[in-house]
Amino acid sequence: MTAAVDRILALDTATEACSAALYVQGDITSRCLVDPRGHARNLLPMIEVLLSEAGLKLQQLDAIAFGRGPGSFTGLRIAAGITQGLAFAAGLPVIPVSTLATLAQGADNDAVLAAIDARMHEVYWAAFSRDRDGVMQPVVEEAVCPPDRVTCPGRGEWQARGSGWKAYGDALNNHCTGRIVQYEPEALPHAADMIPLALQLYRQGRSVSAGQAVPVYLRDQVVQTAKLESK
Incomplete structure (x- = not known):
């Protein structure tokens, strides 16, 4: 049975x-x-x-969505922490949403290579294609790697989006020559673009409890650090 949803708050602090x-x-x-x-x-x-402009209280929402990463370590912790606090206080479920999917969702094209500058000469990236409901779905799962290891899947044309293209455009183009039809290197994820993704996830029953609202860092060493800090 499809879960009904009328009111969702979405939050993102994964980038600048x-x-x-x-x-x-x-x-x-x-x-x-x-x-x-x-x-x-x-x-x-x-x-x-x-909430004030909508005349709503937190408890009147159906769920809270947040950008679960990948992205800035500090930024992800801020969004996750605030989401956890609000969700616990109001007794609301949480919808973790990929930052890269949110970045792709804001594109004009239906096929997007989303890349975020991960520092240390690496990018967080994934490839997405829009489904019949207009929601981006992963074609290549998100990963962190040097920019010259990013490849264009399939044979079609792609829109390039995100700070990874601004920082490492030449290297990212190594395996995408002639395949990129539109560049948006200044694009950043926006919570408004998270809404279609969050709605679909919620209706699919993929919300979690407040305690499970944790970031996804991708880098193994960062994950290990987070685990140690939580002990």
Whole structure:
């Protein structure tokens, strides 16, 4: 049975952008601010404004979605921590959403190579194709690797999106010559683009409890650090 959903709050702080979006019965309102060091300061006021403008209380939502990564280690922890706190307080389920899928969802093209600068001369990347419902689905699963190891799957044309293309455009193009028809290297994930992904996941029964709202870092050494810190 498909789960009904009318109200979802979406949060993302995985990159330089801090954004929040509120879905209410088909309508989406959002706030976004590019302030890499201000995520912890900016996110809660954004949420308060969105709920106030909609005349809603947190407890009236159906779920909270958050950008679970990959992305900035600190940024992911901020979104996950705030999501956990709000979800625990209001007794709401949580919908973890891929940051790369959110980045791809905002594209004009139906086939997207999403890449985020992972530092250390690596990128977080994945390939996506839009399904019949307009929601991006992975064609190549997300990974972290040097940019010259990224490949264009299949034989079609792709839209390139994300900071990985800004930082390592030449290297990323090594295996994609003639296959990229549109570049958006300045594109950042936005919580409003997370909404279609979150709705689909929720209807598929893929929400989790507040305690399971944890980031996905991809890098093994970062995961090990996070595990040690949690002990």
